Amino acid sequence: xxxxxxxxxxxxxxxxxxxxxxxxxxxxxxxxxxxxxxxxxxxxxxxxxxxxxxxxxxxxxxxxxxxxxxxxxxxxxxxxxxxxxxxxxxxxxxxxxxxxxxxxxxxxxxxxxxxxxxxxxxxxxxxxxxxxxxxxxxxxxxxxxxxxxxxxxxxxxxxxxxxxxxxxxxxxxxxxxxxxxxxxxxxxxxxxxxxxxxxxxxxxxxxxxxxxxxxxxxxxxxxxxxxxxxxxxxxxxxxxxxxxxxxxxxxxxxxxxxxxxxxxxxxxxxxxxxxxxxxxxxxxxxxxxxxxxxxxxxxxxxxxxxxxxxxxxxxxxxxxxxxxxxxxxxxxxxxxxxxxxxxxxxxxxxxxxxxxxxxxxxxxxxxxxxxxxxxxxxxxxxxxxxxxxxxxxxxxxxxxxxxxxxxxxxxxxxxxxxxxxxxx
Numbered sequence: 150x151x152x153x154x155x156x157x158x159x160x161x162x163x164x165x166x167x168x169x170x171x172x173x174x175x176x177x178x179x180x181x182x183x184x185x186x187x188x189x190x191x192x193x194x195x196x197x198x199x200x201x202x203x204x205x206x207x208x209x210x211x212x213x214x215x216x217x218x219x220x221x222x223x224x225x226x227x228x229x230x231x232x233x234x235x236x237x238x239x240x241x242x243x244x245x246x247x248x249x250x251x252x253x254x255x256x257x258x259x260x261x262x263x264x265x266x267x268x269x270x271x272x273x274x275x276x277x278x279x280x281x282x283x284x285x286x287x288x289x290x291x292x293x294x295x296x297x298x299x300x301x302x303x304x305x306x307x308x309x310x311x312x313x314x315x316x317x318x319x320x321x322x323x324x325x326x327x328x329x330x331x332x333x334x335x336x337x338x339x340x341x342x343x344x345x346x347x348x349x350x351x352x353x354x355x356x357x358x359x360x361x362x363x364x365x366x367x368x369x370x371x372x373x374x375x376x377x378x379x380x381x382x383x384x385x386x387x388x389x390x391x392x393x394x395x396x397x398x399x400x401x402x403x404x405x406x407x408x409x410x411x412x413x414x415x416x417x418x419x420x421x422x423x424x425x426x427x428x429x430x431x432x433x434x435x436x437x438x439x440x441x442x443x444x445x446x447x448x449x450x451x452x453x454x455x456x457x458x459x460x461x462x463x464x465x466x467x468x469x470x471x472x473x474x475x476x477x478x479x480x481x482x483x484x485x486x487x488x489x490x491x492x493x494x495x496x497x498x499x500x501x502x503x504x505x506x507x508x509x510x511x512x513x514x515x516x517x518x519x520x521x522x523x524x525x526x527x528x529x530x531x532x533x534x535x536x537x538x539x540x541x542x543x544x545x546x547x548x549x550x551x552x553x554x555x556x557x558x559x560x561x562x563x564x565x566x567x568x569x570x571x572x573x
Contacts, residue, residue, distance in 0.1 A: 248335040252277050252290060254328050265335070268312075286316050286333075293318040293331045303338075310415055310548055313342045339416050358401055358522060358537070362394035397536070404538040408521075411464065411542060415549045419461040422573040425501060426451050428462065429488055432469045436477060443482045447473070450489040451501075458499050458570040464546045465570075469501070471539040472566050476505035480563070492572070498552075499572055504565040510558040518556060519544035543568070 242249060248265035250258055258280060261271035271280045278287055283304040293300045300318040305311055319332040369387040377383040429451045440447055458465075469488075476486045484506035492499050510518070510525055517523045522537035543566075547554045550570050558564035 247337075250277070250280070250333040250335075252331045252333060254294065254330070256290070259330065268335075281316075281333075286318075289316065289318045290331055290333065293320055294329060296320065311339070312337060312416060313339045337416075340413060343412050343415075355401070355405060359398060362398050365394050366391050401536045401538070404536045404542065407467070408538055408542050408545065411545045411549065415545055418459070418549065418551050419464075420459060421461065422457040423460040423462045423465055424457050425455055425465070425490055425499065426453050428466045428469055429490070429501075432466060432473055433488070435470065436473055439474075439477050440486070443477060443480070445477055445480055445482065445484055445486055447486045447488065450487070452490070455490055456492050456496060456499060456572040458550075459573045460550050460570060461546075464549070468543050468546050468568060469503070471543050472503040472568075475539055475566075476503055476507070476564075479507040480505035481507055497572055498569050500567055500569045502565055502567040504563060506563040509560040509562050510556075510564055511560055512558075515556050515558060519554070 243263040245262060246264060248268050248271075249262045250265050250269075250271055251260040253259045256277050258271050258273055258275045258277060260273055261269075265271040269280045277290060281287070283302075283306075285302050286304055289300040289302040297320065299320060302316045302318065303314070304316065305313050314335045314337055317334045317336070319334070369391050373384055373387055377387065429449060433447055433449060437447075473486065473488065480486060486506075487504045488502070489504075490499060490501040514525045518525075519540045521541045524537050544554055547568055547570075552568060552570040555567040555569070556564065557567070
């Protein structure tokens with residue numbers, strides 16, 4: 150019997166006994182077994198006893214009711230605390246930078262944190278083979294379910310921007326209902342891999358690019374200290390060449406540093422709203438002098454109403470500047486450079502194109518133009534002050550902005566470079 154029912158039933162029993170007592174007392178008095186005074190005394194005593202019992206029962210009922218209320222409140226408090234702790238734990242897991250998947254024995258996702266939902270599109274109930282398509286990871290999950298304590302797998306997600314991960318697959322634990330589970334933690338190591346790649350590239354490419362100007366500078370220094378020691382005209386000419394070579398090395402180092410910074414952040418898409426018309430205006434103003442020196446006219450067709458794009462303003466200005474600077478360097482003297490921008494029909498993207506009237510580029514070179522240090526004509530590029538990194542920088546900035554770079558060119562008819570970016 151529930152505690153809350155006992156006082157009620159006890160009070161009903163007491164009331165019934167009291168009624169029977171009154172009936173019995175009245176019967177005895179009517180039969181003459183009790184005098185009126187005796188009956189009154191018994192009635193008063195019984196009433197007092199009944200009142201005392203009633204007070205005791207009601208007090209006990211109140212105490213039991215209070216204990217019941219306190220127990221319910223305590224249970225509610227424990228439930229709130231448990232719910233709060235679970236919510237706090239879920240929020241903490243969601244805030245972790247590593248992607249975390251809870252995988253059931255049926256090889257379906259039980260739960261996924263925010264990073265896993267963003268990077269892999271993981272949702273509860275999804276098959277793990279549809280979420281992470283790497284065969285080594287799937288084999289590692291099978292090994293983890295088979296009983297290996299911890300399985301570590303390195304894998305790469307292909308795409309416009311490669312992402313490198315190390316997956317740690319923890320040994321199965323028992324989930325709800327005794328079901329087996331595997332916890333998969335994916336730690337991104339893209340930045341570390343890029344640092345290693347940059348180090349290799351620096352040794353392989355930069356040493357080659359620096360060798361020629363350094364050799365020239367050293368040769369001129371030896372000449373100036375020897376045969377040309379007292380030859381003023383030769384000294385002036387050699388010093389001018391040395392200055393040009395030193396400036397080219399400075400530009401090379403500057404472009405390399407810029408490229409390394411861009412690659413380090415390439416996996417994180419920018420989120421600022423950026424207007425392209427002011428950027429184009431600043432670039433045209435900055436490059437007006439070299440354009441005038443080659444008698445090149447710059448025609449701009451960029452509407453002020455162009456939708457803003459999601460981007461990094463400084464990096465987008467570098468993209469436009471590199472493309473326009475290349476058009477001036479390799480464009481035809483007395484020619485024209487056309488800068489035009491348009492929004493797509495659905496308003497979701499903006500295309501910005503830079504076209505020149507230069508010599509054009511043969512088709513076999515187009516696919517390699519964005520490689521570091523790749524030049525169609527290395528000698529001409531160096532004479533014009535190029536480092537071979539301008540289009541590589543453009544490509545990586547466009548990749549970071551989740552855009553595309555399209556190159557169209559035909560020998561004798563010039564080139565057109567078109568950058569397409571998502572709108573804000």
